[in-house]
Amino acid sequence: MRVLFRAGRFVFFPEPAASFPGPRRFLFSGSLRVRFAAVFGSLRVRLALRPGRCPSGLFGGKSLAAAWRRREDRWVHVFGELVKLRAMGPSDAEALWRWNHDPVVMRWMHENYAQPLERTRSWLEERPRNAYGDVLFGIETLAGATLIGLIRLRDAEPELGCAEMDIYIGEKDHWGKGYGTDAVRTVCHYGFDKMRLHKISLTVVAANERAQRAYEKVGFVVEGRLRSCFRRDGEWFDELTMGLLEGELV
Ligand SMILES: CC(C)(COP(=O)(O)OP(=O)(O)OC[C@H]1O[C@@H](n2cnc3c(N)ncnc32)[C@H](O)[C@@H]1OP(=O)(O)O)[C@@H](O)C(=O)NCCC(=O)NCCS
Missing domain, CATH: 3.40.630.30 (Gcn5-related N-acetyltransferase (GNAT))
Known part of the structure; x- marks a missing residue:
């Protein structure tokens, strides 16, 4: 698993990114915002996650949500x-x-x-x-x-x-x-x-x-x-x- 973090956004890769070219290569993406409110002296951390797309070959390259629904159908x-x-x-x-x-x-x-x-x-x-x-x-x-x-x-x-x-x-x-x-x-x-x-x-x-x-x-x-x-x-x-x-x- 590899995580890229740039300008407040991050992406989780199941393997080194180079093995999955194209837009389907990440599992999750989201954003991490760290805000420091000087007035109250508090530190606020906000984490937002959304499912990404699987590498083609894993669940047919579909989004995790779609892959999960398809697995439900399988039951x-x-x-x-x-x-x-x-x-x-x-x-x-x-x-x-x-x-x-x-x-x-x-x-x-x-x-x-x-x-x-x-x-x-x-x-x-x-x-x-x-x-x-x-x-x-x-x-x-x-x-x-x-x-x-x-x-x-x-x-x-x-x-x-x-x-x-x-x-x-x-x-x-x-x-x-x-x-x-x-x-x-x-x-x-x-x-x-x-x-x-x-x-x-x-x-x-x-x-x-x-x-x-x-x-x-x-x-x-x-x-x-x-x-x-x-x-x-x-x-x-x-x-x-x-x-x-x-x-x-x-
Ligand atoms: C049509 C199909 C779904 C039938 O399934 P199947 O598993 O072969 O059929 P079954 O074994 O359950 O039953 C067939 C029956 O037809 C009878 N039969 C077979 N050939 C026959 C023939 N030439 N004339 C009359 N009856 C015949 C069998 O004896 C059996 O009846 P029985 O159990 O009273 O002896 C299947 O053969 C198939 O998919 N064929 C190709 C595609 C197709 O034609 N699809 C339908 C499009 S509407």
């Missing part, structure tokens, strides 16, 4: 029978980037433009904490504590009590083993019990039978068909809208 765990849902963070970037670049995983998904790994990492770093309108969970197996996919409840509004759900299991060798169904059931319990939702909806490509089967197993029913709205490999596919009301979850 939120929602347990199913086969999976645990937990908040995602920058350390999940590599897995997320790999899944997003796997054409087999993404076959029936709406894809965004491919992003480099660094953009994926900064998206995870900078996205706001989970909140009512956007809850993103990583799906971890309970048996091996392996991150295998993600699930999201989005666009919820307290006044309406409805949310949209997205899921994918990015680790293909974990398909067909019940993890997807358990993750859907677990996040729906979370939505109905904790968020007091009334309805959860989703859309799925009609040709994606595995996904439909997983949704039907927890109680989702088909509510509508959107004709020819998903194109893959030059072919057009219909999409189904599915919905689950509170009380219908099995």
Whole structure:
């Protein structure tokens, strides 16, 4: 630890400053004012501290306050029978980037433009904490504590009590083993019990039978068909809208 003190201000460095170039290199900064009041003959010392920014690599280079909030999110765990849902963070970037670049995983998904790994990492770093309108969970197996996919409840509004759900299991060798169904059931319990939702909806490509089967197993029913709205490999596919009301979850 090294402390620099200049013109009443000081900065704490975790290591010699030269190892952390740029503005993110200090842990705390503040000011120290020493005032001597001649009239009363007293010495007044005032110390003000504020959190600085961490060296990149430590808490992802974020401010200590942001890093602390992110660690708090890490403690939120929602347990199913086969999976645990937990908040995602920058350390999940590599897995997320790999899944997003796997054409087999993404076959029936709406894809965004491919992003480099660094953009994926900064998206995870900078996205706001989970909140009512956007809850993103990583799906971890309970048996091996392996991150295998993600699930999201989005666009919820307290006044309406409805949310949209997205899921994918990015680790293909974990398909067909019940993890997807358990993750859907677990996040729906979370939505109905904790968020007091009334309805959860989703859309799925009609040709994606595995996904439909997983949704039907927890109680989702088909509510509508959107004709020819998903194109893959030059072919057009219909999409189904599915919905689950509170009380219908099995
Ligand atoms: C869709 C997905 C989340 C399902 O998760 P999963 O862990 O593979 O699913 P589960 O093992 O819980 O359940 C799958 C069910 O579909 C059945 N199934 C598998 N292939 C099938 C097929 N071709 N046709 C019909 N049913 C099929 C399985 O037998 C199983 O049903 P069962 O338990 O009654 O036997 C996962 O496969 C995935 O992420 N796929 C890629 C991305 C994707 O499609 N996401 C959804 C976008 S809407």
